[in-house]
Amino acid sequence: xxxxxxxxxxxxxxxxxxxxxxxxxxxxxxxxxxxxxxxxxxxxxxxxxxxxxxxxxxxxxxxxxxxxxxxxxxxxxxxxxxxxxxxxxxxxxxxxxxxxxxxxxxxxxxxxxxxxxxxxxxxxxxxxxxxxxxxxxxxxxxxxxxxxxxxxxxxxxxxxxxxxxxxxxxxxxxxxxxxxxxxxxxxxxxxxxxxxxxxxxxxxxxxxxxxxxxxxxxxxxxxxxxxxxxxxxxxxxxxxxxxxxxxxxxxxxxxxxxxxxxxxxxxxxxxxxxxxxxxxxxxxxxxxxxxxxxxxxxxxxxxxxxxxxxxxxxxxxxxxxxxxxxxxxxxxxxxxxxxxxxxxxxxxxxxxxxxxxxxxxxxxxxxxxxxxxxxxxxxxxxxxxxxxxxxxxxxxxxxxxxxxxxxxxxxxxxxxxxxxxxxxxxxxx
Ligand code: S3P
Numbered sequence: 001x002x003x004x005x006x007x008x009x010x011x012x013x014x015x016x017x018x019x020x021x022x023x024x025x026x027x028x029x030x031x032x033x034x035x036x037x038x039x040x041x042x043x044x045x046x047x048x049x050x051x052x053x054x055x056x057x058x059x060x061x062x063x064x065x066x067x068x069x070x071x072x073x074x075x076x077x078x079x080x081x082x083x084x085x086x087x088x089x090x091x092x093x094x095x096x097x098x099x100x101x102x103x104x105x106x107x108x109x110x111x112x113x114x115x116x117x118x119x120x121x122x123x124x125x126x127x128x129x130x131x132x133x134x135x136x137x138x139x140x141x142x143x144x145x146x147x148x149x150x151x152x153x154x155x156x157x158x159x160x161x162x163x164x165x166x167x168x169x170x171x172x173x174x175x176x177x178x179x180x181x182x183x184x185x186x187x188x189x190x191x192x193x194x195x196x197x198x199x200x201x202x203x204x205x206x207x208x209x210x211x212x213x214x215x216x217x218x219x220x221x222x223x224x225x226x227x228x229x230x231x232x233x234x235x236x237x238x239x240x241x242x243x244x245x246x247x248x249x250x251x252x253x254x255x256x257x258x259x260x261x262x263x264x265x266x267x268x269x270x271x272x273x274x275x276x277x278x279x280x281x282x283x284x285x286x287x288x289x290x291x292x293x294x295x296x297x298x299x300x301x302x303x304x305x306x307x308x309x310x311x312x313x314x315x316x317x318x319x320x321x322x323x324x325x326x327x328x329x330x331x332x333x334x335x336x337x338x339x340x341x342x343x344x345x346x347x348x349x350x351x352x353x354x355x356x357x358x359x360x361x362x363x364x365x366x367x368x369x370x371x372x373x374x375x376x377x378x379x380x381x382x383x384x385x386x387x388x389x390x391x392x393x394x395x396x397x398x399x400x401x402x403x404x405x406x407x408x409x410x411x412x413x414x415x416x417x418x419x420x421x422x423x424x425x426x427x428x429x
Contacts, residue, residue, distance in 0.1 A: 003392075003408045003422065005399035007380070011251025011298065012242065012400075012428040020045040020069070021235040021260045022417050023170070024198050024289060026053045026095045028232060030103060031202050032073030033062040033081070034181065035227035042231040044071045048416045049093035056100060059084040075227050078181055083109035087148070092116050092344060092387075092416050095171055097147060101127045102175035105136035106182025109153040112141070118344050118387055120147045126167065127175045134158040134179055134187075157222060160185040167339060168312040170195040173217070177203065177210075183221040190216040195312035196264045198289070205230065205288050233260035233291040237316040237390075238418045240268050242428065244324045245397040246296045247277045254428065256294040263290070267313030268321065275301040275328055301328035303373045308336030315339060318369075319394040322351050325371040326360050326378070327401065334369040344413070345388040354395055357381040358402065380404035389413045393421060 025045035030053065032039040044050065046069070054064055054071070061082035063074040081103075090096040090113060097113055101124070104111045114120070125145035131138050137152035160183040163176050168191050177199055180187030192215070200217055203210045205228060209220035239256050246252040261269075261284065269279055278299040284292035301324055306314075311334075314321065318340055325332035340347040348369065352362045359379040363370040380402040385392035392411045399406035414421050 001412050003396060003411050004405060005396055005408065006405045007402050008249050008400040008429060010429070011249050011253070012246050013253055014428050015255040015257065016242065016424055016428065017257040018234045018238040018242070018259070018424070019047065019418055019420060020232040022047060022049060022237070023095065023196060024232045024260070025050040026099065027174070027198050027202050028071070028230070029053050029057055029064065029073055030099055030178070031206060031225060032075050032227065033057045034078050034103070035075035035206050035225040036077050037227040038072055038074045039227040040070065040072050040229040042070045044069060044232060045235070047419050048091055049096065052089070052091045052093045053096045053100070056088045056090065056096065059086070059088060077224060078222070081107055084111060087112035087114050089114050090119065092119055092413070094119060094122055094344070097124070097149070098127045098171040099174045099178060101131060101138060101149065101151065102178035104151045105131045105134065105138060105179050106158050107153055108155050111151050113147055113149045113151070115147045122146065123342055124149060126169065126172050130161065130163045130172070130176045131179055133161045133163070134183060136179065158183040160187040160221065162188045163190070165189060165191045168193040168195045169339070170199070170312070174199040177217060177219050180219040181208070181221050186218055186220050188216055188218040193309040193312050194264055196262065198262065201288055230288050233289055234258045235417070236260050236265050236268065239294070240317045240320050241393045241397050241421070242424070243268070243272070243279065243294065243296050244320050245400060247272065247299055247301065248324065248327050248401055250298050252298045254296050256296065258291055259294050261290045261292050264313055267310050268317040271304060271306055271310065271314060271321065272324065275304050275324065277301060303328045303330035303332040305333045306335060311336045311339065316390060319347055319351055319390050320397060322355070322362065322369065322371060323394055323398050325373055326355070326375050328373045330373050332371045332373060336367050337369050338367055343388070345386045345391060347388065347391065350386050350388055350391045351394070354383045354391065357383060358398060378402045380406045382407040382409065385410045385413055387413050389416045389418065393418065396421070396425060
């Protein structure tokens, strides 16, 4: 499926609620299934990625009912999963594969995890290494460090470890913390920089024996999780596309309702404000996951430096943030971009090649991206998503700023995180 998108001349205007948070939706099914009773989750994201997680747990005997945008997960406790009849197919979803590895490492039945072509190329050694240290037997079936993964069943608890993560990754942290639920004693994970903390919050909310001390989180295994209902806010990573579209296109003003404003996810707002964006947070409520409305208007941006420690707080927003940098006056430096290269595509390559077609030069220097900024004209052309949802949506917003009509090829991937993106784009124009 291709999109044709014309230069926008009137601005983006309106009030929207973007889809529910993808990371929290995954965790709602995973921890809901492992908790002791049923859990009602309002506003679940029915996107391709989250449906993979949901179907995987159904295949392991968990009843999950759906009513509109809400689900009820009938948790059966840490030992309630059943051996699936077939391999679990996790499509494009890195979160499903890495976090499920942590769940399955502690089961008394074996499983096979398979991804699509993109997921089967992404590094899995980052979960294989800590899980193996915990005594799990987890092997790439075709060699290397990639899926398909075969995980053997275990009849005894895992061993607790103190794991120092080599990279800041919420997926890896979550994998180890959940495996820690199946270990006898205290497991700890230390990350080099703070990454999103939805897992820690939900584990605390479900009364897990978990403690946070700076960048270290400790969890005591083999304790029951006590189920409680909750609501998922809108995904700030999805909102980011229209937030930046709104800031960059003259005459724009959008109100975003119920956006998740977890401090470990608002890096994008902090950086945009630093660049001069007019973003006001209203109706802020602190809850399991803080939430609020955003009132965003067109503004002139200036370049900035994004430090390495800020990257995990806006990792999924870097493609669209690069577009903001292109239109800002002066230079933007994004430091510590290595993790971007192992996402659904090598996002550095995907950005550099698409931006080049628009006449924009993005310079890659070791671990940094340098964008000179002050571009006045973005050339219209044909772009490829390379099968990466966030690249498709970044190029959609870039097309609105172009000098004519653009085509974006291969846009089906957008359904992995943002079903309805195209419709909301029409609604705002
Ligand atoms: C996610 C964590 C991030 C992010 C991904 C979702 C999660 O990955 O890029 O879209 O739900 O934990 P890493 O933590 O591996 O960087």
